[in-house]
Amino acid sequence: MWGFQQPPPPAASDDPAVDADLCGKAAAVVSDPDIPGSLSALQSELAKIPIAEKAALAHAQGLKPEIFNDDHVLQFLWAEKFEAAPAAKRLVRYWSERFKLFGPDKFVLPLTLKGALKDDSLALSRGYVQLLADSDTAGRAVLYLDWSSHEPSIGYSQESMQRVFWYMAHVALENPKILETGVVLVIYPQEARLDQFDHSLWNTIADSCRYSLPISWRATHIVHPNRFFSIIHPVFMASLPQDVQDRVVVHSGTKMKVLANLLRYCLPWDRIPSEIGGCLDIEFDQWLSERMAKEDQERLEKPSSTSSSSLVFSSVLNPVESRNNSTSDSSNAGNPLEGRALGLLSQLIQSGQSSSLPNPVASAAPPLPPIQTNSFAGIDSNQLFLDLVHSSNPGQSNNAHGSDKRDDNSKQPAKGPKSIIKSGRKSDPRMDAAVEAKINDPDLSLVDALRQGGFVFPNIDDTNAPQYTVVDSDNVKITQRKNQLLRRLRSMKKKS
Numbered sequence: 001m002w003g004f005q006q007p008p009p010p011a012a013s014d015d016p017a018v019d020a021d022l023c024g025k026a027a028a029v030v031s032d033p034d035i036p037g038s039l040s041a042l043q044s045e046l047a048k049i050p051i052a053e054k055a056a057l058a059h060a061q062g063l064k065p066e067i068f069n070d071d072h073v074l075q076f077l078w079a080e081k082f083e084a085a086p087a088a089k090r091l092v093r094y095w096s097e098r099f100k101l102f103g104p105d106k107f108v109l110p111l112t113l114k115g116a117l118k119d120d121s122l123a124l125s126r127g128y129v130q131l132l133a134d135s136d137t138a139g140r141a142v143l144y145l146d147w148s149s150h151e152p153s154i155g156y157s158q159e160s161m162q163r164v165f166w167y168m169a170h171v172a173l174e175n176p177k178i179l180e181t182g183v184v185l186v187i188y189p190q191e192a193r194l195d196q197f198d199h200s201l202w203n204t205i206a207d208s209c210r211y212s213l214p215i216s217w218r219a220t221h222i223v224h225p226n227r228f229f230s231i232i233h234p235v236f237m238a239s240l241p242q243d244v245q246d247r248v249v250v251h252s253g254t255k256m257k258v259l260a261n262l263l264r265y266c267l268p269w270d271r272i273p274s275e276i277g278g279c280l281d282i283e284f285d286q287w288l289s290e291r292m293a294k295e296d297q298e299r300l301e302k303p304s305s306t307s308s309s310s311l312v313f314s315s316v317l318n319p320v321e322s323r324n325n326s327t328s329d330s331s332n333a334g335n336p337l338e339g340r341a342l343g344l345l346s347q348l349i350q351s352g353q354s355s356s357l358p359n360p361v362a363s364a365a366p367p368l369p370p371i372q373t374n375s376f377a378g379i380d381s382n383q384l385f386l387d388l389v390h391s392s393n394p395g396q397s398n399n400a401h402g403s404d405k406r407d408d409n410s411k412q413p414a415k416g417p418k419s420i421i422k423s424g425r426k427s428d429p430r431m432d433a434a435v436e437a438k439i440n441d442p443d444l445s446l447v448d449a450l451r452q453g454g455f456v457f458p459n460i461d462d463t464n465a466p467q468y469t470v471v472d473s474d475n476v477k478i479t480q481r482k483n484q485l486l487r488r489l490r491s492m493k494k495k496s
Contacts, residue, residue, distance in 0.1 A: 024138025041084035075214035182216030
């Protein structure tokens, strides 16, 4: 069923819901939902979940209550088609996984390049996960994953790349329409080596899509599989549940045949990258730069939050626990959540307590900072947020990863940003030299330009090796270097 044969025409599944998701049919979209009733139902379901399972959620609400408004809750209701019980579980899993993935110092920071992603620039700059500029013809966001861009050997962790995926998913959700239409994944493995297929990373991403992130995952398209994919394909599919397998479509054959197949799944050639036969040229470095400028502008324009937490979260703690919290004696005033949200998180960290939901802190982590307040409602959220940012990197300069520098003279009027931080990695001087060589001699081949720039390709003269297997002395494929050079040349041409 899942070999390299031609994919079946749409509506090949026995499940009408899967057919609707694969083909972008309107049946997959909830129409005219009862929002007030759904919020009330989710509140009831949230109250039923034991506090031990929603400890990360309770702690996040204590640190940053303005995050938890009705818009935040509605994302999870849309993801579960307004079914309150699974939406409540997804919400709890989301904050549990976010605590585990980002750590106690960053899990309530904004999911921005200078916020929670400030330490992930290396993984981000690889371009492993990219949000395509246009949605498909069904209005769904398209996340493009190029397996050949995954190089953990250069110094980033699997968790860092997973955080990058979370970031891209949240960028997609900035378009409110995506809450209704959902997200499609397009995977391009053709130029990837066998060691670049990270089975563990893919499983964590798949689990996040299915259980945690507030997105409706509709389908995954694997386009132009290479030879080694026939080796990993049975393992890849066997590790997935049947309902996930039904949403995975493999497209192989000539470019024209693949383009015709993708068109039937709402992916026309003008909305997919040129690497897989489309006409969309991805300028990821430019996207990162524009994205950082946009986030900086929004941060400067955004006023201090005065919004209150959603009424849904009045029951994050069980009623009995809430009453106990409000009537705690003065001996516990320094940490009123002692034995509740914070205490439970500490217990989970130490014991690895299991529950019916995923463990929010399965891995060892430093203890959480105590909340100096008398109740959730009385928290000075802005000050706590600033304290959390400053305490996340003790002894380090706060602008090391792009945050604004602060000092003892912070009471003086701000004079604007002291530096302009560029996104991604610094410009490689070898690539700069290759660009100059190509401009000076337009007839020079891309490979010769790269060589003149200083790149070394030890195996390029091996006539038995396909070019896509050739790597440079930094273990980066020659095809990636050529694409980088072409992007730089196109960018310079546009500027001129």
